[in-house]
Amino acid sequence: MKVNVAVVGFGTIGAGVVQLVHAHAELLAERTGVEVVVSRIVDLDLERDRGVPLDGVTLSKRFEDVLTDPAVDIVLELVGGTGVAREIVRRALEAGKHVVTANKALLHAHGEELFELARRVERGLRFEASVAGGIPIIRVIGEALASDRIDALYGIVNGTTNFILTRMIEERWSFADALAKAQELGFAEADPTLDVNGSDAAHKLTILARLAFNAAVDREKVFRRGIDGLALIDVLHAKQLGYVVKLLAVAKLRDGAVTLRVAPTLVPARCALANVRNEYNAVMLRSFALGDSLFVGKGAGALPTATAVVSDVCDLARAMARKQEFSGNAFAAFNSYPTASHLEAVSRFYLRLTTAEAPGILARVTKALGDSGISISAIDQQEAHDDGRVPIVVLTHAAKESALAAALAEIEAMPFVFEPPVVLYVEDLPM
Amino acid sequence: MKVNVAVVGFGTIGAGVVQLVHAHAELLAERTGVEVVVSRIVDLDLERDRGVPLDGVTLSKRFEDVLTDPAVDIVLELVGGTGVAREIVRRALEAGKHVVTANKALLHAHGEELFELARRVERGLRFEASVAGGIPIIRVIGEALASDRIDALYGIVNGTTNFILTRMIEERWSFADALAKAQELGFAEADPTLDVNGSDAAHKLTILARLAFNAAVDREKVFRRGIDGLALIDVLHAKQLGYVVKLLAVAKLRDGAVTLRVAPTLVPARCALANVRNEYNAVMLRSFALGDSLFVGKGAGALPTATAVVSDVCDLARAMARKQEFSGNAFAAFNSYPTASHLEAVSRFYLRLTTAEAPGILARVTKALGDSGISISAIDQQEAHDDGRVPIVVLTHAAKESALAAALAEIEAMPFVFEPPVVLYVEDLPM
Numbered sequence: 099m100k101v102n103v104a105v106v107g108f109g110t111i112g113a114g115v116v117q118l119v120h121a122h123a124e125l126l127a128e129r130t131g132v133e134v135v136v137s138r139i140v141d142l143d144l145e146r147d148r149g150v151p152l153d154g155v156t157l158s159k160r161f162e163d164v165l166t167d168p169a170v171d172i173v174l175e176l177v178g179g180t181g182v183a184r185e186i187v188r189r190a191l192e193a194g195k196h197v198v199t200a201n202k203a204l205l206h207a208h209g210e211e212l213f214e215l216a217r218r219v220e221r222g223l224r225f226e227a228s229v230a231g232g233i234p235i236i237r238v239i240g241e242a243l244a245s246d247r248i249d250a251l252y253g254i255v256n257g258t259t260n261f262i263l264t265r266m267i268e269e270r271w272s273f274a275d276a277l278a279k280a281q282e283l284g285f286a287e288a289d290p291t292l293d294v295n296g297s298d299a300a301h302k303l304t305i306l307a308r309l310a311f312n313a314a315v316d317r318e319k320v321f322r323r324g325i326d327g328l329a330l331i332d333v334l335h336a337k338q339l340g341y342v343v344k345l346l347a348v349a350k351l352r353d354g355a356v357t358l359r360v361a362p363t364l365v366p367a368r369c370a371l372a373n374v375r376n377e378y379n380a381v382m383l384r385s386f387a388l389g390d391s392l393f394v395g396k397g398a399g400a401l402p403t404a405t406a407v408v409s410d411v412c413d414l415a416r417a418m419a420r421k422q423e424f425s426g427n428a429f430a431a432f433n434s435y436p437t438a439s440h441l442e443a444v445s446r447f448y449l450r451l452t453t454a455e456a457p458g459i460l461a462r463v464t465k466a467l468g469d470s471g472i473s474i475s476a477i478d479q480q481e482a483h484d485d486g487r488v489p490i491v492v493l494t495h496a497a498k499e500s501a502l503a504a505a506l507a508e509i510e511a512m513p514f515v516f517e518p519p520v521v522l523y524v525e526d527l528p529m
Numbered sequence: 530m531k532v533n534v535a536v537v538g539f540g541t542i543g544a545g546v547v548q549l550v551h552a553h554a555e556l557l558a559e560r561t562g563v564e565v566v567v568s569r570i571v572d573l574d575l576e577r578d579r580g581v582p583l584d585g586v587t588l589s590k591r592f593e594d595v596l597t598d599p600a601v602d603i604v605l606e607l608v609g610g611t612g613v614a615r616e617i618v619r620r621a622l623e624a625g626k627h628v629v630t631a632n633k634a635l636l637h638a639h640g641e642e643l644f645e646l647a648r649r650v651e652r653g654l655r656f657e658a659s660v661a662g663g664i665p666i667i668r669v670i671g672e673a674l675a676s677d678r679i680d681a682l683y684g685i686v687n688g689t690t691n692f693i694l695t696r697m698i699e700e701r702w703s704f705a706d707a708l709a710k711a712q713e714l715g716f717a718e719a720d721p722t723l724d725v726n727g728s729d730a731a732h733k734l735t736i737l738a739r740l741a742f743n744a745a746v747d748r749e750k751v752f753r754r755g756i757d758g759l760a761l762i763d764v765l766h767a768k769q770l771g772y773v774v775k776l777l778a779v780a781k782l783r784d785g786a787v788t789l790r791v792a793p794t795l796v797p798a799r800c801a802l803a804n805v806r807n808e809y810n811a812v813m814l815r816s817f818a819l820g821d822s823l824f825v826g827k828g829a830g831a832l833p834t835a836t837a838v839v840s841d842v843c844d845l846a847r848a849m850a851r852k853q854e855f856s857g858n859a860f861a862a863f864n865s866y867p868t869a870s871h872l873e874a875v876s877r878f879y880l881r882l883t884t885a886e887a888p889g890i891l892a893r894v895t896k897a898l899g900d901s902g903i904s905i906s907a908i909d910q911q912e913a914h915d916d917g918r919v920p921i922v923v924l925t926h927a928a929k930e931s932a933l934a935a936a937l938a939e940i941e942a943m944p945f946v947f948e949p950p951v952v953l954y955v956e957d958l959p960m
Contacts, residue, residue: 118677119676122676122678125676125678125743126675126676128861129671129675129743130675131856131857226673232819234668234674237665237672238665238668241665241668241843241844242668242837244557244561244839244840244843244844245549245550245556245557245839245840245842245843246549246836247556312556312560368804369804370801370825373801375960385836386832387545387832387833387836388663388826388832388833389663389827389830389832390827391663391664391824391825391827392823392824392826393822393823393824393825394823394825394960395820395822395823396819399820401818401820402818402820404818405674405677405818405819408675408676409672409673409674411676412672412676413672417851417853420848420853420854421852421853422851422852422853423851423852425562425851426562430559432559529806
């Protein structure tokens, strides 16, 4: 049996797919029992040499050519974005093709609609490459944990920010210097906004949470803070306290409601997530039966992402060979958990206040926290800077964020507090 | 649609399966589209209360009752061992049942035969729980990396020994003390022989290597050394050099041949595998396209293992609902890589020699190594003990083990060398 694949979008990932399918043709045939062939490539730029073999491939600038070619079995949407890409996936499914996409922004924005369409036309829609290309996390959640109940999910799902944070922690570089280095090495794009402000991680978090909890997620209620405002001084304070700052995407199911946040978060230096460095990604799952499990791999890059795309192609090819019916909806939301505000979630916190040097300040700050029911696990007040400003760093025990917000409003209004307090999250991961 | 499961062997894992299927009945139905029911349990001891609900379950002491019950779709072999278990799997497949097993010893010894039988009778044979129950590593290798070429595999696949080593490293306990503590906490069995001598890890290694390389593995050529002979002093020397000692199962594909070994191995303290502590297991894969990826979770325990078993049941149930054909052989060995002796593998080494205090000793030792082409990356000769014995610790650069063996034969024959040199492996894992 032969399965024909159309690559739509011939960028670095598309070229990686063509290279992998060509280099491992025999391996793929042995493992799937099917001959997988790239038969068509669609891109507006067909001139540039991508350095991959194109024998027997029909090149075209029109996506419609794929739809009208009955030999095409699987369409790979590798265009990106949420405009044309949405059209491509929709029309490919309607034309009876199976689809593989690597597009997290598309699934974040239009996942429900597209999966519902796939279910209706009984075609497969796969998306392993959309989150953490180098980690088969979509499969793990959908299959391996099918009999388990996931209670929480902690992810380092943006390689650019993890690279920047690693440089800040280990080399004491500022955010700006670390970003420049990441851009120089190709780990950050020319416009890194969506990475550093946490948007990219938030897209991935909603996809993962939807799968993990089998519930619709209210995108408006995802709390998002990036690392673009993160000061080196807080990274260094955290280090001294025995923690490492990561841009952590966190989803929790508690009391029947889901909370979601992406924010700079302190994790214990000894835990495995703290040791996920540079461009690597990681997802830790906390579940009823399995306990904690962790999955680490490269987050991006042409070959890791292409590998995830081709593994989806293999799955579809195998299923076609075995005459399997395509009737499921990976995005099925059979649980009706509401998405609660992040203020409802319980967490520990790192606070840094900048105050005047005057007697009784610490007492008033700690009283405000105590009045909101927040107890302190560590406190570090250092000597005043030359300008008379005193930094106070506080680690709290677990508390509802709404309680913290109340205390902070009170603290911020105190006359001797010079700047808005810096707030970071703290997660005590055991593994 | 309803799928009936027979649990054969009602120990802690069997009870865990019954509990999971009962507790998550709704979740399973939603995720698979199938109603999964435990309809039969077979065990010689039907009196003992396992504390799990048994409504609607037919209990029996005779395995034959399962074979002759046409309602049974899937048989779970949870008996263990390689005698009766082999019969159970064989006869269940011949009776047209799908089979799930958690039995690594069985697959190590008779995997080829059983998978060939499953292929012939077109039934599914699943075994996710056989290696690192809390990590879906069988799925990851078989599906997620289907389009990739795995070049090496590094595993901490025995929770008992990892617990013992963690105690030795962190509490400076001797092997004997750490083993006693592991037994007290239920992390080691009354007879821990197969765990501490590396046999259990070697069984798992042959299964993983077979899947990763799609090649038959010569079991006789697996080098195996446990931690039962490991001295605390070497664990502490390693720590001082910036390494952590793990019982590492290593499979490498190099120059078209596979090498396999289970042995105490130094890994850099900073790498992720070094931070896999206590009863956790981990597998790191090095592959062409994906680079390095790491999977961490609980290795044993009733619920993690039961989760892996039930995930296999779900897969089979889903495949039945989709009318999929069962024609593959997970153990298919389409590559004909030979298994080479571990002496052919290239590795770095840790050596500890005990010598007399006399001039020129270090020169002669280093010359012997140099004559075999082994260069030294670090050396630590400490002051003589009270008895006049001098410990010399050497870390080498990468070399073929056969070259090391030649040098060691020469060194051991030197008159001032008191004891056989201690040899541990060193693996520089980047992640």
